[in-house]
Amino acid sequence: MQIWLPFRRAASPTTARRRILPALATAAVTALALSACSAPTNTPSGPEFFDWADVQIAADGQTVKLWMWGGDDQGNAYVDDVLAPAAAAQGVTLERVPIADTKDALNRVFTELQAGRNTDGAVDLVWINGDNFRTGKQADAWFCEWTDLLPNMTLVSDSDPLLTEDFGTPVDGCEAPWHKAQFSFVYNEATVPNPPTTIEGILDWAEDNPGRFTYPAAPDFTGSAFLREVLYSVSGGYENVPSVYSDDAFAELSPALYERLDQLAPSLWREGTTYPATSEQLTKLFADGEIDMMMTYGPATLTALVENGTLPDTTRVLTVDDGTLGNASFFGIPSNSGNIAGAMVVANEALSVEQQVAKADPAVWGQFTVLDLDALSADDRALFDALPQSPVVPTFDILSQNANPELSAEWVPALDDGWRTTIAAR
Amino acid sequence: MSAGTTSVSLDKPVVHPPRRMPGDHGSPLTQSRGVARVLRIVSTALIALWFALPFLPLVLWSFANQWMHPAAFPMEAGTDGLTAAIANGGGLAFLHSLLLSLVVAVIATPLGAMAARALSRGHVRFGKAITVLLFSPVLLPPFAAVLGLNVLLLRAWVPPAVGVVLVLVAVAIPYTTFSMRAAYAAYDDGFDDAARTLGASSRLTLWRIHLPLIAPALARSAFLAFLVGWSDYLITLVVGGGHMITLPLIIASSASGVGNESSVAVLSLSAVIPPLILLGFIARTRNLDPGKQR
Known part of the structure; x- marks a missing residue:
């Protein structure tokens, strides 16, 4: 008597499917590999803006991802609670991406550039200085010559050596100052x-x-x-x-x-x-x-x-x-960011007197301002003078005396x- | 003459002795006595202590507002750590982590089970080579693999969230395959064969016989896949491009600074609790009574 074996079916559709599936998979992988090889890898230079109004129009409605080292609760709270609402008032949504090391942000940008993704990068703004800035500049990864457009850059001295050179690397308008630090x-x-x-x-x-x-x-x-x-x-x-x-x-x-x-x-x-x-x-x-x-x-x-x-x-x-030793830290915009105008609006807002005063308050963050205090109006200057004194840290003009x-x-x-x-x- | 069979009450539930499976504990052959029993209990207690001890400072830090060097215990208890953890986006990150890990587990577990079944039944050509291939994501240094793979994903315009899931599933498959292979090595295909010869369709056999029998193994390998997604920092950050802020991202960035000990402790504890709960469930899973009428 012939026993019907349920597991030994010799039906043709299965075998046909067995041949088609690997063939399809191979085709898909080949297509992926080919498209991966054909992508161009030239470096983008970013959009061109004529004036600040141009930037503001382009920035409206953009979402800016700020990649910053997240090991400082006060810094995180300042960005979330003070800077982000100010940016929102100008039509720009600011989102913070907390990272353990700023190099993680650079790695992401370099990978995107290598993959030819030149206009829609995931990193819009990075808190940066020194070595990381230099590495990015050598790789042509920064959007440059944009800081002159920022209205609030007029409050910053253009001859301050801390702000024109970042650890010996000329800034060249490739990053906007954010705050100063003193060893x-x-x-x-x-x-x-x-x-x-x-x-x-x-x-x-x-x-x-x-x-x-x-x-x-x-x-x-x-x-x-x-x-x-x-x-x-x-x-x-x-x-x-x-x-x-x-x-x-x-x-x-x-x-x-x-x-x-x-x-x-x-x-x-x-x-x-x-x-x-x-x-x-x-x-x-x-x-x-x-x-x-x-x-x-x-x-x-x-x-x-x-x-x-x-x-x-x-x-x-x-x-x-x-x-x-003294140094400054900056905002850099990767040249392949998809929200360059929005990032510029955030960098400009961060340089405003209100933001710099708020950030300098030891209860908020206590970061030293990059603004040229002597060039400020008497009213603005008074805001900085009225800041509460820290019992621990002297004021910046005492701390930075004879700065190296x-x-x-x-x-x-x-x-x-x-x-x-x-x-x-x- | 009355027939004795009529006195059998059909309402009375028939009590079966519990079904014993290989490996179930309680066999007289494997029970320890005397010194061996004491040794077993002491060593179990020591290992439990070794595992539990690291959590003690974590729990203490979670509720410490102030704790400085010479003090053996927190000087001031409070919820500053919890407040800071929430302010840092801990809540949303927890949900993101949970969603991501579940998706990874749901995809990687059946794939691993299918691969394991095919490989363990030996009807795959080049089985050994395929096994090595399946394990390659674990063997490669993750940083190099991820950076290289990310270029490919970006060029192929794979959306970041899909990319993260794809790569994490690839990392999870070796674990699910390996744990399912062990399960299939002990699985008797005779159960399936018997059901089919009794006339069950292949779908019914899978649903009523096969899945209930391998359910504990499936739960174990799903747990491993869940952990892959739950603990990942590098892939989520580099491939995800900041679109997905999960718990490990927040923990790593917080832990890279000074003075955040209590918020890092709260975040770490909240990262430990879901796997522990899952582990509790897995410890309770038994074969889901195959063939039961529902």
Whole structure:
């Protein structure tokens, strides 16, 4: 008797389907690969605008995605609660994309450009400076020559070296200033009653108080800024260090730096056998009372950190006679953004007196303004003068006294590598 | 003479002993006694402690407004962390994460099950090569793979949300395939054959016999696929292009700063709870009584 086997059907439709499906799949993959290869990869230059009114018309109804480092709650709240409503009043929706590292935004832009997506990029605006700006500029990824169109740029000094060069890279209208920062040494008033007043004095203090001082390992942003501070100090001031990098200048000046740091190392936290990897870890050590002095390139956040109890009440910013490094951070617009006009409106709004005053309030964010205070009207100037004083951080004009310019970006990896081979490998 | 059979009451429910399946616990052969029993309990407790301990500071931080170094416990309790987590967009991110992970699980689980069934029954040519191919998304360094793949997706004008789901499904398939292969290795096709010889259609067999029998394995592999979507940072950010702000994005960006410990703790806890609940459900799944009349 023939048994009917349900699983051994020899019906033809199934076999036919078995042949068609792989063929279809292969065809689809080939088509995808071909379309991927044929796309052009030239760099876009973005739209052209004649005047500001032109920009405003184009911006109306656009949604701008601002990619910014999201590790600062105050900064996030300022953008969401203060800047975004102001942008909305001008017809632009501002959405924040929180990222752990600004390089994530650059990666997205580079990938889009590589894929030939030149007019509808997902990144409209980036909070940026220094190395990331330079990388983007080298890759022609920024929309340029747009800052002159912003009406509020007239409030910014066009001869301020902090704003015309970003870590030695000419800005060239490829980014609009947002705020300034000043490298600051921070100490605990309760444990350091007589703080030193110079960089050399800080190093001497560290040797007199073994284990109470350290700095983040280069290439951390703050750690490598500390190397530049000490380089200025051991060279007898920033005037003696040429801002443009050369092998000769490095060979002449760097040995004194590493010799000084080598001498200092045994007096550091854990005898200099290990260093905090990031400035966040350094701040944590200070917060936990393991060290009495630290440093930061973002003194703006200190007030809030003291208020919420992360840092002790006796935290104070140290002003040093030799002055410290200063820099500015900016808004960059990728050249392939689909909402360039909207991004320009946001950057312009962020430069307005109202926004800069609100942002400078330590209770809001405490970021130093980029506006030229001397060029403001008396009324506007009064708004800045009326800002509440932080008990922790001095005002910007005191903090930035005798401010040192940043070295060009090529210095940074050279100094970092030297530190790694001489100090870290001790 | 009255027939004895008439006295059988049909209303009385027939009590079957619970159906035993291979691997069900409680067999006298596998029960430990004496020292072995004590060792088993102690080691279980230690492992449970090892798993649970990291959550203790997380819970404490979640409700700590202030907690500085020398203090063993938070100095001031409160909900600042929760407020900050919500202000950072934690609520919406939670919903996005949930939706994304469910979509990934719903697509990757049946695909993995089908691949596993075909591979384990050996009617696939080049089975070994296909297995290696299926596992390649796990073997490649994710960063390189994602950046390269993203160029392709962008050139093909794949919408960002679809792209994220496509790539995450590809990452999840090795896990679902692997866990379903183990299930199919222990699965007896005789159940299906028996149902078909008794006249059940193939659809009815799948629905009433096959799926109920592999339900626990399906739940396990769906859980793995869910976790792939739930924990991803890189693909969601790079391929999604900021269109989809999920919980890992908020956690990573918050955790990269100082002084956000309590909001990061609240966000991390809220990221741990849904998988734990799912895990609880999976621990309870048994074979759904195959062939039951509903």
